[in-house]
Amino acid sequence: MVNLKLNLNRLSIFFILVILWSKPVLPQPYAMPILGSRLIGQPIQYTVKVGDYFHAIAEQYNVGMMALMASNPTVDPFLPRPGTVLDLPTSMLLPDAPYKGIVINLPELRLYYFPQDKNIVHVFPVGIGREGRKTPQMNSFVKAKVKDPIWTPTPSTRAEYLEKFKTVLPRYVEAGEHNPLGRFALQLAYGQSNYLIHGTNQSFGIGMRISAGCIRMNPDDIELLYARVVVNEPVRIINKPVKFAVEPNGQYLVEVHTPLSSETLDEDFNMTEVLDRFEDHKLNEEALNNALLLHYGLPVNVSI
Numbered sequence: 629m630v631n632l633k634l635n636l637n638r639l640s641i642f643f644i645l646v647i648l649w650s651k652p653v654l655p656q657p658y659a660m661p662i663l664g665s666r667l668i669g670q671p672i673q674y675t676v677k678v679g680d681y682f683h684a685i686a687e688q689y690n691v692g693m694m695a696l697m698a699s700n701p702t703v704d705p706f707l708p709r710p711g712t713v714l715d716l717p718t719s720m721l722l723p724d725a726p727y728k729g730i731v732i733n734l735p736e737l738r739l740y741y742f743p744q745d746k747n748i749v750h751v752f753p754v755g756i757g758r759e760g761r762k763t764p765q766m767n768s769f770v771k772a773k774v775k776d777p778i779w780t781p782t783p784s785t786r787a788e789y790l791e792k793f794k795t796v797l798p799r800y801v802e803a804g805e806h807n808p809l810g811r812f813a814l815q816l817a818y819g820q821s822n823y824l825i826h827g828t829n830q831s832f833g834i835g836m837r838i839s840a841g842c843i844r845m846n847p848d849d850i851e852l853l854y855a856r857v858v859v860n861e862p863v864r865i866i867n868k869p870v871k872f873a874v875e876p877n878g879q880y881l882v883e884v885h886t887p888l889s890s891e892t893l894d895e896d897f898n899m900t901e902v903l904d905r906f907e908d909h910k911l912n913e914e915a916l917n918n919a920l921l922l923h924y925g926l927p928v929n930v931s932i
Contacts, residue, residue: 692753692835755844776803
């Protein structure tokens with residue numbers, strides 16, 4: 629956990645160095661699982677080559693940077709040793725929410741989109757609100773679709789930039805390369821409708837806690853989502869660091885992500901409560917304890 633925090637301090641400098649080597653690819657949808665299952669995707673391992681960096685690998689496979697770091701905690705994300713085999717976070721349990729519209733699970737740093745009447749789900753890495761500017765949980769819907777949005781920094785954002793960066797932000801920024809909202813945005817009907825799912829004009833921050841509260845997506849991802857989502861589409865934002873599944877083949881699976889706060893840790897990581905969520909206690913408690921402790925963010929079989 630300490631190493632993860634130290635690594636975060638190096639990310640902003642590192643991204644500047646690797647930006648030209650990153651080549652995003654269009655994401656492919658996941659097939660919905662068979663009836664009774666919550667497991668989607670396939671485990672993929674990647675062998676590090678000379679010149680590889682986590683940021684480029686994350687973009688290549690359209691996974692979050694933090695998710696890739698969590699699933700490979702002993703590997704230096706900035707200088708991974710060639711020949712190292714990485715576990716990619718390309719297999720996951722569906723979130724505990726209705727499979728309809730948009731579902732965002734904050735600890736996962738992932739957005740799920742369930743198209744109506746289609747047996748697929750799109751999964752995208754997202755950036756969410758940083759500490760002090762957290763993204764709220766909500767049951768809402770898409771109020772409006774906005775192409776080429778104008779960015780109007782809030783008074784608190786303008787004050788923050790002035791204090792931290794000695795930068796005076798304009799009262800609004802027109803669409804274009806300097807607009808941090810990118811080319812597409814979905815306005816959510818929550819509160820005063822200040823929360824957006826939007827793109828970005830930067831190549832870092834996806835799959836991290838970095839925004840001022842909005843949901844940030846890769847430009848290609850938000851363009852794909854924008855084209856498919858309709859106004860009034862439901863949007864659920866949840867906070868579930870632990871996901872469970874009893875699979876049709878009898879396996880008990882658990883997927884654990886780093887909680888957003890110590891309060892969530894205390895609430896959701898109680899061993900007795902975890903055991904009670906399964907139908908019985910025929911579990912490999914050592915495997916379960918390791919999953920709860922290490923937060924790999926990958927589905928783990930905890931069956932005996």
